[in-house]
Amino acid sequence: MRAYFDQQLDLLKDEMVYMGGLCEDAIQLTVDALLNGDIKRAKTINNMMSQISQQERSIENICLKLLMQQQPVARDLRTISAALKMVTDMERIGIQACEIAEIISVGNIEQATDKVDFQKISDAVSNMVHMSLQAFGDKDMELANEVLKYDDVVDNLFCDIRGDLIGRLKSGSNEAEYLMDMMMIDKYFERIGDHAVNIAKWVNFSITGEIEIVE
Amino acid sequence: MRAYFDQQLDLLKDEMVYMGGLCEDAIQLTVDALLNGDIKRAKTINNMMSQISQQERSIENICLKLLMQQQPVARDLRTISAALKMVTDMERIGIQACEIAEIISVGNIEQATDKVDFQKISDAVSNMVHMSLQAFGDKDMELANEVLKYDDVVDNLFCDIRGDLIGRLKSGSNEAEYLMDMMMIDKYFERIGDHAVNIAKWVNFSITGEIEIVE
Numbered sequence: 022m023r024a025y026f027d028q029q030l031d032l033l034k035d036e037m038v039y040m041g042g043l044c045e046d047a048i049q050l051t052v053d054a055l056l057n058g059d060i061k062r063a064k065t066i067n068n069m070m071s072q073i074s075q076q077e078r079s080i081e082n083i084c085l086k087l088l089m090q091q092q093p094v095a096r097d098l099r100t101i102s103a104a105l106k107m108v109t110d111m112e113r114i115g116i117q118a119c120e121i122a123e124i125i126s127v128g129n130i131e132q133a134t135d136k137v138d139f140q141k142i143s144d145a146v147s148n149m150v151h152m153s154l155q156a157f158g159d160k161d162m163e164l165a166n167e168v169l170k171y172d173d174v175v176d177n178l179f180c181d182i183r184g185d186l187i188g189r190l191k192s193g194s195n196e197a198e199y200l201m202d203m204m205m206i207d208k209y210f211e212r213i214g215d216h217a218v219n220i221a222k223w224v225n226f227s228i229t230g231e232i233e234i235v236e
Numbered sequence: 237m238r239a240y241f242d243q244q245l246d247l248l249k250d251e252m253v254y255m256g257g258l259c260e261d262a263i264q265l266t267v268d269a270l271l272n273g274d275i276k277r278a279k280t281i282n283n284m285m286s287q288i289s290q291q292e293r294s295i296e297n298i299c300l301k302l303l304m305q306q307q308p309v310a311r312d313l314r315t316i317s318a319a320l321k322m323v324t325d326m327e328r329i330g331i332q333a334c335e336i337a338e339i340i341s342v343g344n345i346e347q348a349t350d351k352v353d354f355q356k357i358s359d360a361v362s363n364m365v366h367m368s369l370q371a372f373g374d375k376d377m378e379l380a381n382e383v384l385k386y387d388d389v390v391d392n393l394f395c396d397i398r399g400d401l402i403g404r405l406k407s408g409s410n411e412a413e414y415l416m417d418m419m420m421i422d423k424y425f426e427r428i429g430d431h432a433v434n435i436a437k438w439v440n441f442s443i444t445g446e447i448e449i450v451e
Contacts, residue, residue, distance in 0.1 A: 094303045106296075109321070208420065
């Protein structure tokens with residue numbers, strides 16, 4: 022019985038790692054499309070998103086089956102319920118990536134004369150997502166706490182870009198629509214960072230049993 | 237055993253209704269503060285948000301206990317797993333309300349000469365949230381489907397406000413920061429509508445067993 026349970030827990034972990042990979046791919050695709058203005062690439066995100074949603078469903082099923090058939094306790098229970106909540110944050114990461122891709126697809130970016138630089142913030146949130154999922158796979162609290170520290174970095178990068186955008190608008194830029202879109206993209210990156218923070222908090226919960234999700 | 241299970245299911249329903257009430261209060265508080273520029277009121281949202289998060293945790297606990305101790309099947313299982321997912325959307329509604337309140341708290345709105353009108357979109361999303369939670373309480377698929385139809389209404393209202401904001405920016409408004417904030421508030425209202433749609437979809441899932449969450 023325990024052997025089967027452990028095997029199912031390993032399966033859960035593998036599926037989480039796989040979903041994490043999909044989320045990282047979605048961010049990478051979006052970032053590439055954004056930094057290179059690759060509209061064609063941006064439009065392929067929807068296939069990726071349906072895979073992510075599908076993966077969320079199948080992980081939910083694994084978790085619910087484990088909870089119902091195996092009645093786990095203590096740390097196993099925490100791992101499963103953490104996974105059940107983490108997939109929601111992982112799916113939201115995919116959704117934020119889709120929102121960015123959608124803005125790119127419209128194509129205003131192509132015409133922009135002075136492109137906004139999202140390199141730093143996109144690197145930062147990509148790292149946060151990668152680290153938070155790594156921390157889950159390795160049950161690594163230290164790494165999870167690294168992600169929490171990163172949150173301020175992303176918030177500062179978000180504010181820098183926001184300030185730049187507002188400055189341009191005040192100076193009477195004739196690219197109001199483009200700058201408004203860039204404001205949204207800035208926010209979506211910040212949100213991806215928030216979801217990575219939630220994942221890291223669920224990792225800590227799965228290890229310590231303590232949780233404090235504040236966004 | 238069944239009697240205890242039914243009693244726990246009733247408790248779950250009551251707790252969901254209570255959390256729904258908190259979410260509606262949070263939106264109402266935010267809308268009042270926004271429409272009347274009541275900064276003092278906006279600052280009280282954080283207490284409400286911590287209640288919402290607390291309520292999410294306690295509902296998660298009820299759901300997990302029911303899943304583990306009672307091993308429900310079919311419709312009961314769907315109701316419980318739907319509740320487990322719905323609370324995440326409900327908490328996110330609270331978070332969006334907080335984001336709006338935070339912008340109000342900064343106080344740029346007070347100085348705005350020509351305020352943006354959020355009455356229609358805030359009424360629309362408030363209705364969506366109310367209907368979706370009502371639909372869960374009454375297992376009312378018809379009402380849940382009403383919420384799904386409402387989604388286009390909110391998307392159109394979102395686009396109208398966005399167009400207005402971009403128009404103002406293009407005409408060289410000297411209130412770029414205010415208008416950027418209003419763009420974010422517009423988006424937050426749209427997201428609240430999306431979460432109400434998710435809740436409605438989970439209601440349908442709890443009744444039919446079919447789910448399709450696309451945001």
